[in-house]
Amino acid sequence: MLAFTAGIFGASMGVGPIRTWAAMHRAHHQYTDDPEKDPHSIKRGFYWAHCGWLLKKPKTTVFYRDFVEHEFPSKIDKTASQLDESTSLISSPPSEINLEFEESDSESAQINAERAQRALGTLQWILWQERWYVFFFILTTIVIPISVCVLFCQDSWVNGLIYPGILRMFICQQSMFSTESICHFRSLQVTIPSQPFNDKNSSVNCANPLVTLLSYGQASQNYHHEFPHDYRVSSSVWAFDPTKWFIFVLSQLRLVDDLAKAPQSLVVQLQIQQQQHVLNHLKSQLNWGTPISKLPMIATKDFRKLCSSESSNNRIYIVIQNIIHDITPFMDQHPGGLALLKASHGKDATKAFYGGVYGHSTAAVNLLATMRIGVLDVGNDEDVWRRVAREESQNGDEDSRRNYRGATVEDLDIRPAISVNPSTPLKRAFEVAFENEFTFLPVIHEKNKRLLGVVRLSEQKPVDTTSASKEPLTIEYMHWFSQKAKERYAKEDVKDSTTTPLNSKILRPRSSGGKNYRVLTPLTPLEELGKFFNSGNYFAIITNGEGNLVYGVVTPEDLGKYEHSRPRL
Numbered sequence: 001m002l003a004f005t006a007g008i009f010g011a012s013m014g015v016g017p018i019r020t021w022a023a024m025h026r027a028h029h030q031y032t033d034d035p036e037k038d039p040h041s042i043k044r045g046f047y048w049a050h051c052g053w054l055l056k057k058p059k060t061t062v063f064y065r066d067f068v069e070h071e072f073p074s075k076i077d078k079t080a081s082q083l084d085e086s087t088s089l090i091s092s093p094p095s096e097i098n099l100e101f102e103e104s105d106s107e108s109a110q111i112n113a114e115r116a117q118r119a120l121g122t123l124q125w126i127l128w129q130e131r132w133y134v135f136f137f138i139l140t141t142i143v144i145p146i147s148v149c150v151l152f153c154q155d156s157w158v159n160g161l162i163y164p165g166i167l168r169m170f171i172c173q174q175s176m177f178s179t180e181s182i183c184h185f186r187s188l189q190v191t192i193p194s195q196p197f198n199d200k201n202s203s204v205n206c207a208n209p210l211v212t213l214l215s216y217g218q219a220s221q222n223y224h225h226e227f228p229h230d231y232r233v234s235s236s237v238w239a240f241d242p243t244k245w246f247i248f249v250l251s252q253l254r255l256v257d258d259l260a261k262a263p264q265s266l267v268v269q270l271q272i273q274q275q276q277h278v279l280n281h282l283k284s285q286l287n288w289g290t291p292i293s294k295l296p297m298i299a300t301k302d303f304r305k306l307c308s309s310e311s312s313n314n315r316i317y318i319v320i321q322n323i324i325h326d327i328t329p330f331m332d333q334h335p336g337g338l339a340l341l342k343a344s345h346g347k348d349a350t351k352a353f354y355g356g357v358y359g360h361s362t363a364a365v366n367l368l369a370t371m372r373i374g375v376l377d378v379g380n381d382e383d384v385w386r387r388v389a390r391e392e393s394q395n396g397d398e399d400s401r402r403n404y405r406g407a408t409v410e411d412l413d414i415r416p417a418i419s420v421n422p423s424t425p426l427k428r429a430f431e432v433a434f435e436n437e438f439t440f441l442p443v444i445h446e447k448n449k450r451l452l453g454v455v456r457l458s459e460q461k462p463v464d465t466t467s468a469s470k471e472p473l474t475i476e477y478m479h480w481f482s483q484k485a486k487e488r489y490a491k492e493d494v495k496d497s498t499t500t501p502l503n504s505k506i507l508r509p510r511s512s513g514g515k516n517y518r519v520l521t522p523l524t525p526l527e528e529l530g531k532f533f534n535s536g537n538y539f540a541i542i543t544n545g546e547g548n549l550v551y552g553v554v555t556p557e558d559l560g561k562y563e564h565s566r567p568r569l
Contacts, residue, residue, distance in 0.1 A: 182206065521542065
């Protein structure tokens, strides 16, 4: 009876039968902001989103017709047979299921059968309302208003047609249409728009009470688009939502059931994620200084030369926590005076900065970070790289905290490693890379098979050995993992050594130096790999647990391909 009444008087809105309106609303949620597939797309203009879609025939008529047919099939016999088949499949569990589960399966089958029967009945009623829509529209918009006005109010039929008929329909339509136009128009600041749950589409929550009244409590469209199954328009108990109150009363009268509500924990989780997204966007617009991982390593002797050079007479360099800072732009503004800074020129001022002379504020620490120019290579930079991990986990973007649901490097489907030696002709390295579609090749020692570095073929031009007087070797173009390894290799005599065959085992690189490179294993979580790339690294060596066999090289592109191809929840 409730559905029958809603179907009749719902026709008085003048926006089409239930079948068309419900299907169009589903299309709006599925293709939000798509200029072609979203019937209320705000990208086609405010007027179109408000009422233009109803007054003007859309270009994609075939798409909408097919979409309506897909959501609410008009062939009821075919639909009924499909529901019967699915119900019969559910009702007859496989014979291999244990007897202890048969009772629960039978109950589940009965529930599914009841739901299927109810869905069939709902579809039949929707199709019936569509067939009689024009009749119901005339009845509720013309006949009943005129009859009430003439017979009970002793007024003219014209007033009955205009006021309770056409004008009522117009006002109700504006209330409904405002949710698709005003509540999707972010630039209309008078509505006090916000997007506390998602900013990937145009839906907003309008905090203006007038908009809330105009839309009959449906102004929180950002919530509605994230939780479309929720019968409420807001998780707040005190939100003005007459529709929610009406449905709740009907549920108490047992006229409706199965009210869907989004779990409060899920609502709060999404709010926190959006707040973090906004914070990350704000962080990206601020100057946090050059990340430590991207600063050049400067040897102690080179730093001393820099401080004593003539070009540095008017500059002040200080070292704090092994990070070299050029504080020249700030020296005239320093509250402690210029003399104190000059006294620290070329020296380690860590203790003085952190309380020995004056305990500086967090604002001072942030300002100091904008003056970084390099990392002092003192041979023991473990504290520096621990600080790198801490800072970049705090200032990292969303991608570094992306949830890969337990996936590891092994899930990237890494191909077997191919390696070359420093003495390998560069032409041969190009051939190996081309044959195996590699852009990075690990470079190992000819004798002890130790990992020395990599050669990045994308940085090199194809080698033309015909015009060269001497064939170029890999050693001339490779990236070394450490300066010490390069110097040690130069002292060794490897000319007469037998070249290590490709695919050979590779030993772990020495732990000292080479902090821009890191050895990871196939069991390393992808979250850790993502943080590694976000800290400024452009490739990672994948090795086994002992570090004596390299499986391959992984790049940010490999991680990006996995993100685009993985299944979505």
